[in-house]
Amino acid sequence: MFQIRQALRRATLHTHSIVCARSAQKQPKAFVSTGPQQQSGMFYEFRTYCIHPHLNSAFLKLTSEKIDLRTAHSELLGYWSVEYGGLSQVFHIWKYDSYDQRAAVRAALAQDPSWMEQYISKAMPMLSSQDNEVTYLVPWSTLQKPPKEGGVYELVTFQMKPGGPAVWAESFHAAVNTHAAPGYAHPVGVFHSEFGQLNRVHVLWWYESADHRASIRHRAHTDGRVVAAVRQSVAYLDSQKNKLMFPCSFSPLK
Template structure:
């Protein structure tokens, strides 16, 4: 299970951009060069969540033939329900463009995609980079942090212990000056997600 946190810019963008699709691009020297990760969220019709996931599970090979899937999760709690969250890896923006052009020409992908579009209410897309010390870019204004936990209960227990650790308390007190907002989501990996 993973918890996801992010900053104020995401919340502001959700309020100011059209509701159908949103795409955020980080700025800075890594924007036009280097590995990037696309965070995609699909908001599904409530009665269609299982149907969408089953359809994608059967056809995930069509999409992964074009670029690397890092992880695919359903969202257990943290905002609106009936969402799936997935991360795709690209070498650079040119690679991402080439992948989307190839998908547009892929007849098998089109046969999967067209009927499944009716199951999606809206989608969001963000481009992110890894911080230098992370194994898996560094955006200037917002940060996403993925934490792996064995279960929701182990996450709760770990958070409780960390709040009793003076080092953690001191770090939070120092960093809270830079925090304008925070959102947490509990992500449950799908059976076909490489990252569990």
């Protein structure tokens, strides 16, 4: 009897081990990651300068004349004057391959006498404040040039609830896609903050004109697909703001 009980006990333990192993295989694996990860070192620096109102024209004229001294050091994606959503402001985007490259660029600029004497010494007194933010393109976005020059750009900034792309990426992606459907807005790029205010996403849109934007917004608000996608995405949203901007004459994106 003792040998029989021992055999039954061994059989029970073996069966329990098999069940536990199969159960462990079915359990989802936990990762430290909170969402899609940045795969390259490339990033985009967003810069916003507030200009003393009476010096706005002078600042834009100086920048137009001397911007080549700056673009000799690194790539400028676009430079805009804010028309609605922030008076006496300019917004510009600079592209870098790595943080080391940016550090090298900043060091070289500080040692560039032409840049320092012809631009910085004159431009800085015209500014009331400066702000910058490091951003990455979200994994599902690519930079897309507008179909033609001469339009306006809207920068829409979404402050998302904490948690990162793992929480809100899917619904936010769907909302952007519905707004980017044929006949609606043209998305230039979707950017996720890395330094600055965290859990922030910027969408840069292009329109033929401010009136074109108003017309598209009116149509989008009556589109069931857009309304449904927005309703789902706002569950992850804390706040949002926007700016309508005109590209400067020297901006690569026009």
